[in-house]
Amino acid sequence: MRYLIILLIVFPLLIKAQEISLKGRVMNKKNQPLSGVNIYISGSYDGAMSDSTGRYQFETALQGKQTLIFSLSGFKILQRELELKSDMEVNITLEPEAEMIEAVEIRAGQIQVGNKYNAVLSPLDIVTTAGSMGNIIAALEKLPGAQIAGEDGRLMVRGGDPSETQTLVNGIQVFQPYTPQANNMPVRGRFSPFLFKGTNFSTGGYGAEFGNALSGVLNLTTAQEIQEPKTELSFSTVGLGISNTQAWKDNSLSINLTYTNLTPYTKLISDRIDWLRPFQQASGEAIWRKKGKNSFLNLYATYSFEDFKFKDESVEFGQQVTTDIRNKNAYVNSTYTHSLANNWKIDVGAGLGYSNKDLGYHEYFIPNTQWGTHVKASIRKTAGLKWQWLMGAEHFYQKVDESFQIGESAAVDYGFKCNYGALFTEGNYQLIRGLSLSAGLRYINTLKSQQFVEPRASLGYLINKNHQVSFAYGHYHQEAPEFIAKFKQDLPWAFAKHYVFNYSWLQKGRLLRFEAYAKDYKGLYQYDTPSPQYQSQYAANGFGQVKGIDVFWKDNKSIPNLQYWISYSLTDASKKEAFYPVSVQPTYVAKHQFSIVAKYWISALRSQASITNTYGSGRTYFNPNEVKYPMSKTKGRNDVSVSWSYLLSQQKILFLSMTNVLGNEPIYGYQYRSTADSNGHYQSQAITPNAKHFIFVGFFWTISKNKKDNQLENL
Template sequence: MKKYIIALILGFSAMLQAQNTVSGTVTDMNKQPVSGVSVYVPELHKGTITDGNGKYSLANLPDGKVKLSFSYIGFITENRKIEGIQKENTLDVVIEETVFHMNEVIVSTAFNKIQSQNVMKVEHETIKELQQKGTATLVEGLATIPGVSQVSTGTSIGKPVIRGLSGNRVLVYSQGVRIENQQFGSEHGLGLNDSGIESVEVIKGPASLLYGSDALGGVLYFNPEKFADANTFQANVSQKFFSNTQGSNTSLGLKTSSDNWKFLARGSYNTHADYKIKDGDRVTNTRYNETDFKTGIGYSNSKFSSVLRYNYNALDLGIPEEGIGEQSTNKNPDFPKQGVFNHLLSLNNIVYFAKSKLDVDLGYISNNRKEFEESNDPSLDMDLNTFNYNAKYYLPQFGRFETILGVQGMHQTNTNSGEEYLIPDATTNDFGVFGMVNYQWKSNVIQAGLRFDSRNINSLAHEADDHDDHADHDGHEHHGGEFDALNRSFNSFNASLGYKTNLAEPLTMRVNVATGFRAPNLAELTSNGVHHGTNRFEVGNANLKTEQNIQTDLNLEYSNSHFEFFVNGFYNHINDYIYTSPTGTQIDANDVFEYIQDDARLYGGEIGLHFHPHPLDWLHYETSFESVTGKKQSRSGGSDYLPLIPANNWNNTIRTEFDIKNWLAEGFASISVNTTLNQNKVSGFETSSSGYTLVNLGFGGTVKLGETVFDVSLNGNNLFDKSYIAHLSRLKTDGIPNIGRNIVLGVNFDL
């Protein structure tokens, strides 16, 4: 036994001391060294920058394949792969100037390819790019991405919509873990703060093959803030001010790394008063406060990488009931209000073998949601605890074939502690197994996959008490508060097939066909109460089937040094789409609606271009148009539009880039004209919405005043104080307009 222990210790010691290094020089097209280039190994969360002579060095790299990314503002990102890394490796790189976006590594897809090699079209935006648009919340920023919209309740609550699908049909990932926070409710926001998030990737279409149930409509994948470069310490503080809500957003972060260890921490506080509409009135009780804290610690060497991250998010937000009522700039929410507390703990481990690797993500989410009617005693108090696991094994590459095998699952419990029950106490268990194959030759790529999933939902019965007959502000009033016990299992097979090729040197085509599924949620299975906003008595259906869809996507992209053009088209057919329908009866003077199923179809797409005329290197013109139509296909022969389908939108932006002497670097100025068209294709229980045009201005850059250097941005959103009501605003039924003019000032200091 002693021999085995000694051998294990010696082996572990040798593993820690194994040294694979790569070094080299980065130059431009004129063979001049480029300093300050970021050299990053994504899987190890590890990086460095080139010195004044363009030289770099990275140590403790894993055996087998190693991917490195070389990026610098104004240059095309170079992504390189070293096959069969040695103890010492030399990699010299030449980077080329560009005016367009970097070719980022896409993390949310199966094989982590760079975008130009990816079979699936994925939208990638950095949070810095979204923040430069002056948006007040993370979801507002997401809604500026073509194909993405939001269902909003004032400025405090936003739910993402991808090509007309939202709620449980869109899956959100953060820190490599699926977010579970009672997302079925229309008044339940993301519970994520953009502070401490590096970028977001948007998969527009079914992604069930990688992510299981609830990815039927798409995925939002948030990449956390990167650790500091090796052997550095960084700290920064940022502050934003919002004129409309007299709001403030403060963030403080610090991070440090050695060759092996890395650590970061970031705290932020967000506070806003009621938002103001065009005539100067404020919408009562749309105020909110948010506290967010993120931290992470990581270790990596040549054999494995491990990163542990934690995120705490607390929301104290008002629920608007009066509309334009008592006027106040108080930032403490009045009753009724919500308190939402979210803990997210994630652990990512990658183990490297000679020619393969194992990637394991573990996650735990504790979500507590309280609603307060008239006092600080919660009428609704729900605890949702979720444990996630996701393991992917990347097999040794066989010729041109790359293969992944994976298992994925979830164990979830919902417990009620308040007087009112929105959904019953329940336990949910998921298990899925999948495989994917990628085959690449020249500029062609074929990718295919197959997956099986099983979900079991087991809920407890609950009998009514006298105090259960109350309205809650999530949109339900439980008449009697009764729930029958439920035990249902849902199974689904899904497949995907994609093909990418270059039709010509600058022209790329992608074609994807994929299926997805969504098991019905507890609200759809068990509801028994009045929907507050529409005075509907909603009755769940314990016999609902799984939603199953198939979507076809076509993407064409043309790109040269001064012109980019893209067109995306999709057709999405959903079997057994779940929605509410009137029964013709009433309870307590409220029309009764029940959950039923019919087939549905959605179709549309996005089109856009980016023009950078030569020799006006400082000028950019970008335009995009997005459209989606959603229809039910009733089995009785009728047809109706689906609810919550965003209106067609056309966005135009002119942006300039410049430097001003020695005091402003990387400066930018922009004007955006965003036109939303009339939405007349509405369901039988919606009203049409009028179109509107908003004008936004932006200005910013890096200011240098002696030794003091800081970033500044100034945005004017809805500059002409337009009064408008977005089609997907939940305050639309009360005729309450969206936010008026909002001036946003932001500064960021690196300490």
């Protein structure tokens, strides 16, 4: 670890050579300027984007023979060989792709959120969705294949429980991506949207680089570019925040501080919770970026503290009980990229996570401490569109310590350690024109007598520039989740096999995406009590199958100023896991999920209006008063949320949002008492939201030299 830290910090500090200025103009065949063209020197990060007049300019310390690349979606990539000795002007003309078929843009199971041509959503889309409240996780629920249980808040993918989806930052695992959870109170994602410019959300069939996830991977990425200086202020009904970015030479530092306190809010708007100490959170994030001649370094760090206490009704005790939580969480992530000659690239990264949670519930005191590390290194080689190759290695370590104490009695200590390594390799090859194959292997050694080899493959065919199909297949293993592993160590890893078929139709401003999939499970975890406990008996002999279809339609073009998208998911899940004696639809899965999101820009009012309607069919629950299987089922839930963003000026925004405007009262399921009464009946309690609505009002102010810059993309 010491040598890795030295490599990350010392290696990028390169001596800056005398710089050469490159400038010019990019036009099309009709002699019209092209904006947004990506211009860069091959094998380096030196480059620029053309402006609205087609002009570009940047400086480089490179000299001698170099290759200047011009790239724009819909046009042929142009490479120009140069001899860099002094300042140069290079004017070029790009030719359209016309009927030329190049490489497959979409891999089955993978959803891109970013500024790429094949992106399902842009960063702006994902955080201006009504009902998301700036929570990246909540916004992802509006995508096909994703679900969030209302009483939980964590992301679930295609019939998998929340533990089956891993969250990463720049490819490095985050061990605690959510705020602390209390009884039937949904959590939030920990990360601020404005620090992340891209999202790779895989709902299945993902490549050999990622593992320890049976269902999905959410990889958040920071921009590999120096940020412009600015200050952002926010004031809202739940707290305040400030962020500042400073830049000097080839460095930038961004710091984001937020404080949330629900005390004023709970006094104005009541809910079913009897708050003794309303939710408070103080958090800070920082990211330092350094650009070298052929390298880029990201150092990200975050710390947060949460504190809350409340009373609510417990069916188990037949009275109100107190929940008291104090939590501290820290995470550090560093990634370094270095481009070598001949299109070789090295990536190294490391992450360290720490969490300390003190939970008081009724007469119980349950402190929990967690540590986690992830170290990763890889090397990549690219040969144009013909083939790309990746090879790497990584190591994970996690340690969880927990104890359980009743009153003044002696505490019972338990926990687990996880320690494993992995090797991975994958190549992408263009077999013939328009037909691409990705094939990879991942090898896992748990360092405790378990070893796995996981084949992964994806085949894609670009029918023409608008239509493409792809198929993905893969083997995936995952260790026992924390809520089981802390009671029973060394259980065999669970296994899933993925089959995913994708058809996509893309046209400027429109996208249709259809996927059909199947997952086969083995080694799912079971226990002999209604919930995992210290005394429970555990085994890894469960099994299951999930199959379904996902449909996504997005249209930015048909109606001026209107953007909308529609998603539908059919999830047919049958799993024998937990305490179920037979294979059933899991309690956390809705078989049908439908969302429609619409956003309309009203120029006369300088406003953006957004409305979201999300419907989920009924979920199963186990009723001990019934002896039949399958289990009982709740009614479906429907949520209509709205938001309004009003530009007081270009850099000052007033934002209003409200969830569940129709006032529906969904029931997520039921909790039952563990023992029956004298009549043999088990008393029950419905699991419902804490409040019918959540209302948010905020003011956001950006201060920067770029007078067009604002925080609309963060809302």
